[in-house]
Amino acid sequence: MANTKEKMLQVLNLKKFFGGLKAVNDVSFDVYKGETLALIGPNGAGKSTLFNTVCGVYAPTAGQILLSGQEIQGLKPHEIARRRVARTFQISHPCQDMTVLDNIIMAMGLSQYSSLTGIFGNSRTKGNIEKAEQLLDKVGILAQRDRRAGDLSLGYMRRLEIARALALEPLLILLDEPCAGLSNNAEAEFIEIINQLKAQGTTIMLVEHNMSIAMTVSDRVVVISYGEKIAEGVPQEIQSNPYVIEAYLGKDDDCA
Ligand SMILES: Nc1ncnc2c1ncn2[C@@H]1O[C@H](COP(=O)(O)OP(=O)(O)O)[C@@H](O)[C@H]1O
Ligand SMILES: [Mg+2]
Known part of the structure; x- marks a missing residue:
């Protein structure tokens, strides 16, 4: 409110x-x-x-x-x-070949780095993984964490979009x-x-x-x-x- x-x-x-x-x-x-x-x-x-x-x-x-x-x-x-300012798309487009969890970690990285270079080098830390899991839990798709994002149903895909948006804080x-x-x-x-x-x-x-x-x-x-x-x-x-x-x-x- x-x-x-x-x-x-x-x-x-x-x-x-x-x-x-x-x-x-x-x-x-x-x-x-x-x-x-x-x-x-x-x-x-x-x-x-x-x-x-x-x-x-x-x-x-x-x-x-x-x-x-x-x-x-x-x-x-x-x-x-x-x-x-985080947005979601009418047509979802996560990184299809990445797992659900990695999609979130990447989105967290985008808020910390100015380019894609090296995002994964030091961002798959225990803390970041836990944070990503919390975000997935928030939108009810923690059980999907290891699935390929491209294989999700539309409903789960939309939730992934929200979790990616939330990753930007x-x-x-x-x-x-x-x-x-x-x-x-x-x-x-x-x-x-x-x-x-x-x-x-x-x-x-x-x-x-x-x-x-x-x-x-x-x-x-x-x-x-x-x-x-x-x-x-x-x-x-x-x-x-x-x-x-x-x-x-x-x-x-x-x-x-
Ligand atoms: N990239 C574009 N180039 C030219 N006309 C556009 C473009 N995007 C939208 N329009 C036109 O602008 C108007 C508003 O479209 P849009 O913003 O998509 O409406 P809504 O989302 O409310 O359905 C429509 O007449 C649409 O055809
Ligand atoms: Mg429209």
């Missing part, structure tokens, strides 16, 4: 245009320390573009992104990761539709993991198309449609906001 009003992330008048297409158009919002903020909107609203701009995949056309008050817009993805975790493609069971288990992270005070920004997931896990919601912010508030307010309902219904896709 956001029991302090310290701002972890500030998105200020952010714009990202692709040629004439205004994918993100003058969007502003804050993510407070310890809160889970969901960014929702119909397909094509600009959610992934905004997410990728925060992660450094895109440089913004205009606007600012501040992390703990420091400007980070336009930095490269690895520079943003080094400032302890992040100030902020960015999740892009973490439940997409999961079975109802795997989805419920994943929501439980997110709730545990929240309970531990993790600051989370979640991009989510599915309204019910967003409403279940978030403290606050920002809604975008056609690149513009159309609403912001607690889940209850958002659920009954006519502009939000219209944006979702107008798109004729699932808002389950």
Whole structure:
């Protein structure tokens, strides 16, 4: 819960245009320390573009992104990761041929070193292995530690992604539709993991198309449609906001 009003992330008048297409158009919002903020909107609203701009995949056309008050817009993805902003991917891509455990140790190394060179040389220490095991335990996949990451089910793969993100000891975790493609069971288990992270005070920004997931896990919601912010508030307010309902219904896709 956001029991302090310290701002972890500030998105200020952010714009990202692709040629004439205004994918993100003058969007502003804050993510407070310890809160889970969901960014929702119909397909094509600009959610992934905004997410990728925060992660450094895109440089913004205009606007600012501040992390703990420091400007980070336009930095490269690895520079943003080094400032302890961790992300997961809609399509998981761990190092397929490495074990689950080594994936975590490598992610821990990335927060300590500036390049891949030599990460394994001195990082498979007893302490690091124990820490990696704790992270796997946190997301419920410790029993999978020696499996090849590429052989995991989608649900376990997503959990590995979260554990890799946690290995960065992040100030902020960015999740892009973490439940997409999961079975109802795997989805419920994943929501439980997110709730545990929240309970531990993790600051989370979640991009989510599915309204019910967003409403279940978030403290606050920002809604975008056609690149513009159309609403912001607690889940209850958002659920009954006519502009939000219209944006979702107008798109004729699932808002389950
Ligand atoms: N790399 C890109 N180049 C050109 N247009 C893009 C690119 N990425 C996204 N778009 C366009 O920007 C708009 C927003 O897309 P996106 O951010 O993926 O929406 P969402 O994630 O909300 O579904 C869409 O019209 C999409 O076609
Ligand atoms: Mg998207």
